[in-house]
Amino acid sequence: MQRYVRQMVFSGIGESGQQILSNSRVAIVGTGALGTVSANCLARAGVGFLRLIDKDYVERINLHRQILYTEEDADTNVPKAVAACSFLARANSDIQLEPIVAELNANNIEPLFSDIDLVLDAVDNWETRFLMNRVCRKKSLPWIYCAALGSEGMTMNFLPNEQPCLQCVVPQETIGVQPTCVTAGVLNMATGAIASIQAVEAVKILLGSPHIRQGLFVADFWTNRFKTIPFEKEDHCVICSKTFAGK
Numbered sequence: 040m041q042r043y044v045r046q047m048v049f050s051g052i053g054e055s056g057q058q059i060l061s062n063s064r065v066a067i068v069g070t071g072a073l074g075t076v077s078a079n080c081l082a083r084a085g086v087g088f089l090r091l092i093d094k095d096y097v098e099r100i101n102l103h104r105q106i107l108y109t110e111e112d113a114d115t116n117v118p119k120a121v122a123a124c125s126f127l128a129r130a131n132s133d134i135q136l137e138p139i140v141a142e143l144n145a146n147n148i149e150p151l152f153s154d155i156d157l158v159l160d161a162v163d164n165w166e167t168r169f170l171m172n173r174v175c176r177k178k179s180l181p182w183i184y185c186a187a188l189g190s191e192g193m194t195m196n197f198l199p200n201e202q203p204c205l206q207c208v209v210p211q212e213t214i215g216v217q218p219t220c221v222t223a224g225v226l227n228m229a230t231g232a233i234a235s236i237q238a239v240e241a242v243k244i245l246l247g248s249p250h251i252r253q254g255l256f257v258a259d260f261w262t263n264r265f266k267t268i269p270f271e272k273e274d275h276c277v278i279c280s281k282t283f284a285g286k
Contacts (some may be wrong), residue, residue, distance in 0.1 A: 042131075043085050056246050057085060061134075063245045064088040066152060067159045068143050068171065070119045071095075072104040072225065073185050074161030076234035078223070079106060082127040084242060088135040089127070092151060093119045094142040104227035148174050156246055158182035159237060165214045172197065172205035176279050181244050185237040189223050190261030192233025195270075196240055196251055207273035208255065211235055229260045 040047070040057060047057050063086050067074050070093040078091060097105075097112040097119055107121070107126040117125075120138035127136055141147060143162075148170060152158060158175055160168055160182060168184065175182045179199035186193055197204055236256065243251045254269040272279065 042133075042187065046084060046204055051248065051250075052242075052246065060085050060242065061087040062158055063157070064090070064155050064158045065159060065241065065245075066090040066092060066155045067161055068092045068167065069161035069163070070105075070107070070123045071101065071161060072220075072227065072230035073164065073187060073234040074235070075105045075107040076231050077159050077161060077185070077238045078127060078179045079130075080235060080238035081241060082136070083132055084238075085131070086134065086242075086245070088137070089124075090137045090139060090151065090155065091120045091140040092141065092143055093123075093249060094140060095119050097122050104112050104225065104230050104233070106193050143170070145170060149178075152178060152180060154182065159235075159241060160184045161220070161234070165209075165211075165217070168205060169211050173278055175199075176204050181245070183237050183240055185233060187225055187230045187233050188218060188220060190226050190229050191257065191259045192229045192236075193255060193257045194221055194233055194240065195255040196244065196253075198244070198251070202253075203270045203272040204276060204279040206278040207276045208270045221246065229258075229268070232260055233258065 043057050046052055065081060065086055067078050070091050078089060082089060096116050097108045099113045101108060102113060107123040112122040118140040120140050124136040124138040152174060158171060158180060160171060162168060171182060180266050181198045183193045240252055254267045256267050258265045
């Protein structure tokens with residue numbers, strides 16, 4: 040536990056909290072700009088098991104913002120999940136790391152989430168997010184949304200039971216064509232900052248902290264605008280309604 044001494048001195052964690060983290064199991068879906076930062080934070084914080092899920096391979100275009108990869112990884116075309124786990128294993132050999140080189144889909148999501156305490160979203164498409172939302176709500180599993188584009192980042196905790204789900208906040212039928220990092224660009228400072236915020240919320244959720252953020256946190260790191268938008272559970276939401284929960 041010596042490596043965590045500076046963290047355990049912090050009153051919000053302590054030795055008992057560190058032990059909880061060491062027994063916690065987290066799945067991170069996507070190991071790109073967001074997922075590499077969140078995984079790095081949680082691995083170094085001593086979260087005992089990390090399952091990293093990503094179907095892609097490292098490319099040079101990733102290196103500007105995806106912090107767990109090197110030029111060698113790109114030149115040898117290593118799967119992102121494998122390269123990320125290899126990097127983190129050298130930073131903390133006391134934790135378990137499991138790379139899953141696959142796309143998260145309806146066939147594998149429930150087995151991959153079956154032994155997990157918390158899920159972190161680090162993907163770049165809404166289809167996967169809505170799938171995660173449905174399964175996590177079904178399993179009463181907390182998960183954390185995170186996204187970044189341009190100089191802006193946003194994150195929101197989705198907790199079971201009385202909290203709103205993603206469908207309450209962003210109805211699936213309202214999603215149209217969205218800008219991407221290809222069309223709008225992205226600052227690596229924005230992805231790093233918002234993913235770090237996602238990671239600290241993850242630690243708070245794992246520890247049952249009373250300071251877990253409510254609502255959607257939005258930050259523009261270029262124009263210095265920050266806000267939290269509250270949301271209520273939607274009475275007619277097809278995902279978190281009682282009829283869905285009973286299926």
